Amino acid sequence: MTTHDLRSRNWFGRQDLDGFAHRSWLKTEGFSDLVFDGRPVIGIANSWSELNNCNAHLRQVAEAVKRGVWSAGGLPLEFPTISLGEILMKPTTMLFRNLMAMDVEECIRAYPLDAVVLLSGCDKTTPAMLMGAASAEVPAVMVTGGPMLRGKWRTEELGSGTDLWRLWGERRAGRLTDEELCEAESCMSRSSGHCMVMGTASTMASMAEALGMTLPGNAAIPAPDSRRLALAELSGRRAVEMARAGGPTPSQILTANAFDNAIRADMAIGGSTNAIVHLVAIAGRVGVPLPLAHFDELSRTTPFLVNVRPSGKYLMEDFFYAGGLPVVMKELLPLLHGEALTVNGKSMADNVRDAKCWNEDVIRPLSVPLASEGGTVILFGNLCPDGAVLKQSAASPHLLVHRGRAVVFEDHEDLHRRIDDPSLPIDETSVLVLKHVGPKGAPGMPEWGAAPIPARLLRKGVKDMVRISDARMSGTSYGTVVLHVAPESAVGGPLALVSDGDAIELDVPKRTLALRVSDEELARRRAAWKPRPPRFTRGYGRLFLDHVLQANEGCDFDYLRGATPVRREDTAGPSHS
Numbered sequence: 001m002t003t004h005d006l007r008s009r010n011w012f013g014r015q016d017l018d019g020f021a022h023r024s025w026l027k028t029e030g031f032s033d034l035v036f037d038g039r040p041v042i043g044i045a046n047s048w049s050e051l052n053n054c055n056a057h058l059r060q061v062a063e064a065v066k067r068g069v070w071s072a073g074g075l076p077l078e079f080p081t082i083s084l085g086e087i088l089m090k091p092t093t094m095l096f097r098n099l100m101a102m103d104v105e106e107c108i109r110a111y112p113l114d115a116v117v118l119l120s121g122c123d124k125t126t127p128a129m130l131m132g133a134a135s136a137e138v139p140a141v142m143v144t145g146g147p148m149l150r151g152k153w154r155t156e157e158l159g160s161g162t163d164l165w166r167l168w169g170e171r172r173a174g175r176l177t178d179e180e181l182c183e184a185e186s187c188m189s190r191s192s193g194h195c196m197v198m199g200t201a202s203t204m205a206s207m208a209e210a211l212g213m214t215l216p217g218n219a220a221i222p223a224p225d226s227r228r229l230a231l232a233e234l235s236g237r238r239a240v241e242m243a244r245a246g247g248p249t250p251s252q253i254l255t256a257n258a259f260d261n262a263i264r265a266d267m268a269i270g271g272s273t274n275a276i277v278h279l280v281a282i283a284g285r286v287g288v289p290l291p292l293a294h295f296d297e298l299s300r301t302t303p304f305l306v307n308v309r310p311s312g313k314y315l316m317e318d319f320f321y322a323g324g325l326p327v328v329m330k331e332l333l334p335l336l337h338g339e340a341l342t343v344n345g346k347s348m349a350d351n352v353r354d355a356k357c358w359n360e361d362v363i364r365p366l367s368v369p370l371a372s373e374g375g376t377v378i379l380f381g382n383l384c385p386d387g388a389v390l391k392q393s394a395a396s397p398h399l400l401v402h403r404g405r406a407v408v409f410e411d412h413e414d415l416h417r418r419i420d421d422p423s424l425p426i427d428e429t430s431v432l433v434l435k436h437v438g439p440k441g442a443p444g445m446p447e448w449g450a451a452p453i454p455a456r457l458l459r460k461g462v463k464d465m466v467r468i469s470d471a472r473m474s475g476t477s478y479g480t481v482v483l484h485v486a487p488e489s490a491v492g493g494p495l496a497l498v499s500d501g502d503a504i505e506l507d508v509p510k511r512t513l514a515l516r517v518s519d520e521e522l523a524r525r526r527a528a529w530k531p532r533p534p535r536f537t538r539g540y541g542r543l544f545l546d547h548v549l550q551a552n553e554g555c556d557f558d559y560l561r562g563a564t565p566v567r568r569e570d571t572a573g574p575s576h577s
């Protein structure tokens with residue numbers, strides 16, 4: 001039973017020239033009159049693309065969603081969105097996350113949709129879709145593409161990204177041949193799906209589930225597992241119910257409590273540092289303030305539970321077999337807002353109360369955590385007055401309190417030009433500082449933060465160094481890497497003023513990052529500092545530079561925060577000539 005006027009009836013239910021046109025033109029796709037009988041129209045926003053390997057199987061997922069929509073009495077209409085493929089898209093997908101969010105929002109707004117199923121996968125596609133759907137405020141349910149099956153090379157299990165960095169380090173240190181590397185290359189990615197460590201894609205799928213925007217259990221089902229298609233079918237059915245009921249809408253699900261739940265889940269899974277930027281951006285679309293200090297507050301009181309790389313031992317397939325995110329949420333229940341509404345109409349607590357853990361080495365009980373605090377911490381200090389981020393669960397314990405001398409690289413090109421220069425005065429105690437890789441500086445805040453360790457130090461067995469930048473880091477990376485320094489160097493943040501040889505102090509337990517240079521000297525350097533000319537003077541790049549916010553504000557565009565919910569009457573007026 002439909003409890004309210006469907007928005008799509010404004011297109012297809014009219015007995016006028018426009019109604020005639022809307023029905024007639026859609027009939028070119030071979031639909032009978034039956035589909036115009038007043039059933040809800042469900043949009044399937046598909047980020048399928050062969051340029052985005054992580055989402056390349058989403059056509060099959062879309063077919064399963066359609067099956068669900070038809071079986072529940074809806075009309076599924078699939079439409080493409082732009083797709084952000086982390087590996088092939090240059091200079092960085094982050095440059096285009098907001099563009100994709102605009103694409104999704106405006107398609108939902110412009111077309112006759114009563115609810116939408118969002119199909120995402122690779123890192124940025126999940127937050128972009130959630131941001132767009134949140135601003136459009138039409139009922140939405142997300143289905144992510146799922147992680148790849150685990151990689152297997154000889155006797156080793158390989159994790160995407162995490163083992164890429166490790167094996168490349170081995171190659172640079174001369175311990176692996178080109179032939180061996182080529183063999184490992186084929187063994188690492190052996191099925192459809194996104195990266196199968198707790199990288200950004202797995203983290204954001206978990207965030208979507210923890211926020212309540214997917215059906216329970218969505219995040220960890222491997223991409224090739226038939227249960228993912230079954231979940232997609234059920235999501236299609238659920239979208240029809242939501243369309244008929246007129247909700248819940250994104251703003252009813254994405255509440256301050258839901259974000260608290262997601263942040264706690266992020267801390268417990270050892271999630272990607274990127275989740276912080278994306279959660280802040282999604283929250284900005286529904287008017288929920290998420291200051292960085294709040295992440296740290298929740299991090300200090302959320303145990304780290306999930307033993308998955310890069311912070312742990314296992315892979316996403318193991319996480320799925322152990323019970324997946326519902327088990328994590330069940331363990332966290334005493335710390336969560338269990339009453340938070342989710343997309344299936346039930347509360348988070350109702351969804352996870354009966355979840356069972358099948359491997360307590362993969363998902364630890366709350367009473368026996370891997371660490372007493374969450375995976376990510378927020379740092380403040382005179383080097384990052386608006387905050388910086390560090391993933392302590394993937395850092396080296398001996399570097400969490402560290403004082404060292406800065407070795408400064410002015411930008412990414414400078415880094416790659418000089419990092420292996422034998423005359424570079426650098427050792428394992430140095431602090432590697434990388435500038436001009438932030439939101440406006442790079443631009444797009446690429447995942448360049450885990451800068452390479454000089455080959456001669458790698459050969460000595462050095463595996464980690466303190467690295468500081470205004471960039472992001474791949475969720476699959478590890479190391480003692482300070483990221484998202486705000487304000488960034490390109491806008492004159494203190495990072496811009498660091499010089500070779502400056503003393504820098506990192507103290508993770510105290511959450512501080514300090515540049516030990518006198519105020520007078522910093523004032524002198526500031527007076528001499530000049531911004532670089534903008535990288536883009538036209539097109540989307542210009543729009544990005546003119547409007548992107550800093551990392552602590554989620555890197556959304558200033559004018560995209562908030563929502564402009566679609567209304568039933570938004571379709572007024574003829575769209576044909």
Ligand code: FES
Nearest residue numbers: 054122194195201
């Ligand atoms: Fe797409 Fe890692 S490259 S999730």
